Amino acid sequence: MGELPFRDPVETALAAEQQFVRTLGGFVMGIAGGDLVIHERIPLSRFNFVVVHTFSPERRTAFFERALDHYFQRAIRPTFRVPTPVPAHVDSGLRALGFRPSAAPLSLLLSGGEVAAPTPSDLTVRPAMADEFDPILSLWTTEKERPELRTALDIVWHHPNPEERLTPMVAARDGNVVSAGILYEARGETGLHFIATRSGERGQGAASTLVGGVFGGSDGRTRPNGFLFADSPRLESRIVRLGFRPARVFTVYELPREAELALPPVPAAGPPRWRPPRGGPAERGPG
Numbered sequence: 001m002g003e004l005p006f007r008d009p010v011e012t013a014l015a016a017e018q019q020f021v022r023t024l025g026g027f028v029m030g031i032a033g034g035d036l037v038i039h040e041r042i043p044l045s046r047f048n049f050v051v052v053h054t055f056s057p058e059r060r061t062a063f064f065e066r067a068l069d070h071y072f073q074r075a076i077r078p079t080f081r082v083p084t085p086v087p088a089h090v091d092s093g094l095r096a097l098g099f100r101p102s103a104a105p106l107s108l109l110l111s112g113g114e115v116a117a118p119t120p121s122d123l124t125v126r127p128a129m130a131d132e133f134d135p136i137l138s139l140w141t142t143e144k145e146r147p148e149l150r151t152a153l154d155i156v157w158h159h160p161n162p163e164e165r166l167t168p169m170v171a172a173r174d175g176n177v178v179s180a181g182i183l184y185e186a187r188g189e190t191g192l193h194f195i196a197t198r199s200g201e202r203g204q205g206a207a208s209t210l211v212g213g214v215f216g217g218s219d220g221r222t223r224p225n226g227f228l229f230a231d232s233p234r235l236e237s238r239i240v241r242l243g244f245r246p247a248r249v250f251t252v253y254e255l256p257r258e259a260e261l262a263l264p265p266v267p268a269a270g271p272p273r274w275r276p277p278r279g280g281p282a283e284r285g286p287g
Helices: 009-023 057-072 088-096 130-137 146-158 206-215 233-241
Strands: 027-031 034-038 049-052 079-083 106-110 124-127 164-173 176-186 189-197 226-230 245-254
Touching: 009 027, 009 034, 009 106, 009 164, 009 176, 009 189, 009 226, 009 245, 027 057, 034 057, 057 088, 079 088, 106 233, 124 206, 130 146, 130 164, 130 176, 146 164, 164 206, 176 206, 189 206, 206 226, 206 233, 226 233, 233 245
Parallel strands: 049 079, 189 226
Antiparallel strands: 027 034, 034 049, 079 245, 106 226, 106 245, 124 164, 164 176, 176 189
């Protein structure tokens, strides 16, 4: 596999996230102005999103139409990740297409060094056991997408490619899973994905206990290049207290549930505004 092709820790973490999608059966397509992350079999927003880089206002329409065409042909609703501050022409273009910014930003958090172990708790952080795998899938997806997600995760869990490792991790109390996430390690980078907590247990520190246990060495392994995403200020503040730092903040644009998957109609073609000369100077005549 070799090392990831970036020296900047932010770009390296983002590349590692895209590698996670790839190993689960998705793909990433680079176009002028951004990257399209696509998983045709698992239409979850965390596997289907556009990372916006930069493009000129004059090329705004072309960028969005080209990007959305790939998703709409597959009946997938993508989200758009735009680094903050959001340029005005990107915001207006997305809003014109029906996309709206989510209530909370998405923050990329990097460990960048030692992570504090979790505070004393009745929760135990450990790898998931085989008989826990199906129950914890309900934390991450609906019944419709669950079979495909299970198959994709199971393949990488038990048959990883060289230099990669996938491990479902849980924070459990008395044998019952309270919080869970997917630990994916590849080429020196470690990401914790799909962090979720059972309803009724949220807001009580289970997710931060999971993060602290995974990156704080509770299993005897050190993971210095760790990263994760936080989609709520509450989770972000708790993760920062463990030793992570916000490295990049995105505004996430998404379509409302009632929005139709369609691009604006293309205007009727008209005559060209300019015609090239039909021949050489002799044919055009003098002057």
